[in-house]
Amino acid sequence: MTLVPYTAGEKPSLVASLQRHREAVLWKLEGLDDEQLRRRVVGSDMTLLGTVKHLASTEYSWFCSTFDRPSDEIPSEVLDEDPQADWRIHPWETTEGVLSYYERARAAADEAIRELKVTERGTSWNGNRVTMRWVLIHMIEETARHAGHADLVRELVDGRTGDHREFTTDVS
Numbered sequence: 594m595t596l597v598p599y600t601a602g603e604k605p606s607l608v609a610s611l612q613r614h615r616e617a618v619l620w621k622l623e624g625l626d627d628e629q630l631r632r633r634v635v636g637s638d639m640t641l642l643g644t645v646k647h648l649a650s651t652e653y654s655w656f657c658s659t660f661d662r663p664s665d666e667i668p669s670e671v672l673d674e675d676p677q678a679d680w681r682i683h684p685w686e687t688t689e690g691v692l693s694y695y696e697r698a699r700a701a702a703d704e705a706i707r708e709l710k711v712t713e714r715g716t717s718w719n720g721n722r723v724t725m726r727w728v729l730i731h732m733i734e735e736t737a738r739h740a741g742h743a744d745l746v747r748e749l750v751d752g753r754t755g756d757h758r759e760f761t762t763d764v765s
Contacts (some may be wrong), residue, residue: 594616596609597609603726604711607711607726607729608706608729610733611729611732613757614733615699617740617757618648618736618743619645621641621740621744621746622641622743625750625751629641632750634750635745635746635749638681639680639742640680640746641746641750642682642688643681644680644739644746645691645694645695646680646686646694646695647739648698648735648736648739649695649699650667650698651679652695652698652701652702652732653701653702654718655717656701656706656728656732657701657705659716659718660705660709660713660725661715663701664701665694665698666679669718702732705725706725710725711725711726711729712724712725715728
């Protein structure tokens, strides 16, 4: 499990925080079968697998499209027609496919983060000029919020609780 360093600089601290929440989201999926990952347990259509699909598209959008980099986000035309399209898991979408999509999105985002300074500016989907710093903070918020949703959904699916994987520290 990634820990946010206590004394690192700005960018390494932001990246570690984002990674920590990404790991928490993925941890919430561990040990569940396909039916459980697709199960709706709250009033909305939210599922654990749908949360991952949404986060993948969102990472592509903010880290890639904002900075004119190649992106595989759910197209805005699709979202204009169906605002929940990035949350919906279709019968033909596999768990492995959605997890692979998230893995590719994180890799593309990580490449952008590595290559760009926190002061680099891009243009967001809504036309606002934003810095990489702002995008990192926004995606930490977004991922942490959905990790919290995943906490509750996972508890309703099978009773498992906890916000992060347990870890031990070697103090020798």
